[in-house]
Amino acid sequence: MNGRVIQDTTNFVSIDYQDEILVGQRRYTVTGHEHEFRFGIEDPKYWVKRAIDKETREKKIIKLAFFESFDITLGGVKIKRFRNPEKEGEILEFVQNHPNFMHGKVFRDIKGNNVRILDVVPGTNFLHYIESLDYDHENYFEKVLPGILNRLLEAFEAIRFLHLNGFKHGDIRNDHIIIERDTGNYIWIDFDYDHEATENPYALDLFGLGNVLLHAIGKGIHDRHMIERQLSIYGDLKNHLEPGDFSILDRTRFVNLKKMYPYIPIVVNDILMHFSRSANVYYDFVDEIIEDLNKSINSIN
């Protein structure tokens, strides 16, 4: 049904195009919901609405309370993950003036549901940005990567700021950084995922940062399957693979990029190798990655 005024967002699936969400004494006209594409499959996200503030005509993204909880298995280790809208709200409040996070406000609907009204960050996400660059790897590495690493350094500092204040991002992925069109700032979005506490509360965030670096330095992710099949790109690399070249949590993800691109300096490759199966020491804090990233940037320039 379209054109209703909605004050209770519990049943978010039924809220559709042309409905109005009324919270915080403001009306937002729904224009659609978000999708994520994973492995080419479209995944509708009914709890993430696109909308327009009726008064100011500003575009907004409205995230509605959605509680799901499930186990994920990473490298054989099971860990409980869940959505925590309150956590996203607390982070939004905390990062209000920070240039590397999305901004927004939390409201309650008449049933007390958490409704987050978010400013839209205009731009391309980091995953697509890297994929769109038309360079061979060596040129990319020399000419483009140093600038990207400087920007990532800022984004990593922002995560450090969260951790120092006891917050986890919870879902650090390449498509959760948006490169803001006008400023070029790298901006983190999507803070509602949470997971059970362990002795290493920030491990999954750090692993996410490792993946962002892997994507940046490798100009995309390279997995075992690609290396074994695409000989015109990878040559005889498949004959030199060792288990220790792969990710500690995903045995198909190739991490030892220096084997593929010998001009990558050791300091740069060593950051990635902290996330490999041959690692004996792991990063416990973002500070440690930032320190090594700084050294890496100096080594490339």
Place this chain on the structure above:
Amino acid sequence: MGKKFAEEEQARVLSFLQEAKERLIEDGYAPNEIKIDLVTKPYPTIADGIIDQFHKGDYDIVVIGRRTMSKAEEFVLGDVCAKLIRALEGTAVLVVRTA
């Protein structure tokens, strides 16, 4: 964590400590020299709790069990022993491999 679960867990740990005390007494330690203390105050991590308690009391050594972990487990779940050894520099930390 549920309240019932927390209570059961405390009883379980206490009886375990009691058993350890009896073993020490059997081995010739004086009962009045063995003190059991169960800390129920929540901490962000187990290591944080042990480190805090260590600094509050007058202790000479930390003895802790450690089961064998895979690299992935060590990375994702963290390793209490490694954190203690790092944080309690200058203190003896005795790690007992349990399985």
